[in-house]
Amino acid sequence: MNETRANAITAASPGGAPRILVVEDESALSLLLGYNLEAEGYVVERVERGDEAELRLEEAAPDLVILDWMLPGVSGLEICRRLRAREATRTLPVIMLTARGEEGERVRGLSVGADDYVVKPFSVPELMARVRALLRRARPERVATxxxxxxxxxxxxxxxxxxxxxxxxxxxxxxxxxxxxxxxxxxxxxxxxxxxxxxxxxxxxxxxxxxxxxxxxxxxxxxxxxxxxxxxxxxxxxxxxxxxxxx
The missing domain is CATH 1.10.10.10 (Winged helix-like DNA-binding domain superfamily/Winged helix DNA-binding domain)
Incomplete structure (x- = not known):
């Protein structure tokens, strides 16, 4: 069992805290995101491969997904497309991370159903604000204003x-x-x-x-x-x- 699977949380999060799945193959960035999200009170699971993310999403849908564009196994773009094709995850909030900053690529990411699009390198506080905003819109009862x-x-x-x-x-x-x-x-x-x-x-x-x-x-x-x-x-x-x- 690898480290991310060993740290996986599949049960309901304690105290009703929102659960966030981080799908990012850059270990340092994944760790940083996990640390900051947990500091905000979220329950975080991290995986580094697209195919592993698919398995986790089929087992238990989180409250929000932070999804890298380029992943080993299955691309983030394809994962987002599949999420939107399934009834159970059609409205699941997705923030896509990518080094691609061109307008055409951003349009492509949003066209497959991503709710938000963040270009690397990015400000962690800004990303945290985007997470809060998305959760507030999707499940307002889960995020204190x-x-x-x-x-x-x-x-x-x-x-x-x-x-x-x-x-x-x-x-x-x-x-x-x-x-x-x-x-x-x-x-x-x-x-x-x-x-x-x-x-x-x-x-x-x-x-x-x-x-x-x-x-x-x-x-x-x-x-x-x-x-x-x-x-x-x-x-x-x-x-x-x-x-x-x-x-």
Missing amino acids: KLAAGDIELDRETRRVRRAGRDIHLGPTEFRLLEYLMEKPGRVFARSQLLDSVWGFSAEIDERTVDVHIGRLRKALAQRGEEDPIRTVRGAGYAFDETFGRG
Whole structure:
């Protein structure tokens, strides 16, 4: 049994979390996608061959498929065509990944039934946003549009943050940082993890940039001297305090 099969999840996902199948033959990219999707709370299965993906899809359909165009065994294009031909998977959300950026190729990918099309190299945060948007359209009950802790509320759809009823004005990076931390209260994220997930794996910036933006986020959230919801773990990173608002 290979590693991807050993890590396969075929049962219903715990807590009703959406299940995502990643079909990508570049091991490093597959691992990166799996890591970031799991950090968002999804249950992830990864396979590297098109024919293996076909078997997994016949056994148990996930909530969404991230599908590479060029695969060993069966191409991603052919898999998408077959998914749309079967009644059980006709509306299954599919995001296609490819190095092909020409307009004609994008049209071809969409014409076989892909819901979205992402050209490599891409921004991981952008892909995560596309995943959320597709899941929200396909199964709105499976994706929370609002996050709340104590007196802080974050609305993903309106991109607004409120604390104690007043608007908190955040830049796009601070918003993504807060969103990412609030999704996993108590979990400590290293600066390198935050760089990969919030800025994207291809970003060429220093880890100290994370400290700068965390500082800005803290200042915005605690303008009136309120409790700081972000916890610094020395030598490890940052976390959204899981006890925030409980006292």
